[in-house]
Amino acid sequence: DTEVTQTPKHLVMGMTNKKSLKCEQHMGHRAMYWYKQKAKKPPELMFVYSYEKLSINESVPSRFSPECPNSSLLNLHLHALQPEDSALYLCASSQSSSGNNEQFFGPGTRLTVL
Amino acid sequence: GESVGLHLPTLSVQEGDNSIINCAYSNSASDYFIWYKQESGKGPQFIIDIRSNMDKRQGQRVTVLLNKTVKHLSLQIAATQPGDSAVYFCAEIRMDSSYKLIFGSGTRLLVRP
Numbered sequence: 697d698t699e700v701t702q703t704p705k706h707l708v709m710g711m712t713n714k715k716s717l718k719c720e721q722h723m724g725h726r727a728m729y730w731y732k733q734k735a736k737k738p739p740e741l742m743f744v745y746s747y748e749k750l751s752i753n754e755s756v757p758s759r760f761s762p763e764c765p766n767s768s769l770l771n772l773h774l775h776a777l778q779p780e781d782s783a784l785y786l787c788a789s790s791q792s793s794s795g796n797n798e799q800f801f802g803p804g805t806r807l808t809v810l
Numbered sequence: 811g812e813s814v815g816l817h818l819p820t821l822s823v824q825e826g827d828n829s830i831i832n833c834a835y836s837n838s839a840s841d842y843f844i845w846y847k848q849e850s851g852k853g854p855q856f857i858i859d860i861r862s863n864m865d866k867r868q869g870q871r872v873t874v875l876l877n878k879t880v881k882h883l884s885l886q887i888a889a890t891q892p893g894d895s896a897v898y899f900c901a902e903i904r905m906d907s908s909y910k911l912i913f914g915s916g917t918r919l920l921v922r923p
Contacts, residue, residue, distance in 0.1 A: 700853070729911075736818050738899050738913030739854065752910065786853050794909050796842035796861065801853030 700802035702787050708808045711777060717805045719770040719787030725800070727793035728770040730762060731786040733804070739786055745770060746793040777809045818897060820918040829887040833900035833914045836881065840902040844911070845874060845885045849896045857885070857898075887919075895921045 700721045709715050719728065727746050731739035744752035745764040759781075761773040770787055784804040790797040823829045835843070841862050846854035860867045860874045860883075867874050873886040883900050900914040 736916075738916050740913075741910055744910070788853075796859070796903055796909075798844070798856050798859070799911060801846075801855070803851070803853050 700787055700789055700800050702785075702802040702805050704805055705803070706806045706808075708810065709774065709777065710810050711779070713777075714773070714775045716774065717772040717785055717787075717807075719772075719789075719802055720768055721789040721800070722768055723789060723800065724767075725789035725791055726767060727790045727797070728764060729788040729790075729799065730760075730770070730772050731788065731801075733784040733786055735783075743772075744793055751793060774807075777807075779809050782807055782809045818916050818918045820920060822920045822922060823890050824922050825892060826889055829885075829890045829894070829919060831885045831887075831898050831917045831919065833883040833885075833917075834881055835883060835900070835902050835914065837902065837904050837912075838878070838881065840904050840912075842903040843874070843876060843883050844901045844903075845872075845883075846899045846901060846913075847894075847896045848899065848916075854899060890919075890921050892921050892923060895919055 703718045729744050730742040732742055733739040741754050742756045743762045748764045759776050763771040784806050786804045787802045788799040790799045844859045845857040847857050848854045858869045858872050858874050860876050865876050871888045875884045897916045897918050899916045901911050
């Protein structure tokens with residue numbers, strides 16, 4: 697299994713809602729990532745988890761809260777988002793977060809904040 | 811991100827021709843470079859990589875060239891096919907940034923039948 701899965705595929709939420717994005721991989725990878733991608737732009741790193749611990753937070757606002765319940769799962773909890781947070785949220789995984797490890801990306805969750 | 815502007819550069823090629831997509835990177839400390847392909851509605855997909863101690867690497871129908879002197883990376887696709895239509899991103903891993911993957915601005919490849 698060389699796949700990273702993400703749910704839901706699409707999400708529409710209001711600014712007062714609380715929602716969660718989910719990511720799963722069964723490749724035995726110990727590093728997992730969240731990226732944000734706006735239209736016509738490259739993915740931008742948000743968070744890195746290494747061995748289920750948060751190792752990098754790219755100064756992401758606290759309305760985004762990551763969680764890594766176990767080595768296969770990665771969540772992104774959303775609360776009080778703004779319309780400018782609308783984007784494609786990509787999850788990725790790699791064998792480790794150090795060295796030159798290929799990152800495998802999921803298909804993303806397209807988020808719209810009304 | 812390092813992208814600028816609202817429009818992706820676009821390369822339009824005839825089916826069967828060769829395509830060359832270029833990328834400039836800024837950090838001489840980068841040690842590893844990757845080309846990703848992103849089709850509409852999908853996440854980026856690994857195509858080919860190259861380490862900084864190499865200047866050329868070949869895969870199936872794809873070749874990556876690295877010129878460290880001018881900090882330039884290119885992706886050559888031979889006999890371009892309609893299925894190659896996508897946005898292509900170069901990415902670098904910076905040894906001075908905790909091995910973070912930094913994406914370039916992207917190029918849209920359109921293959922004309």
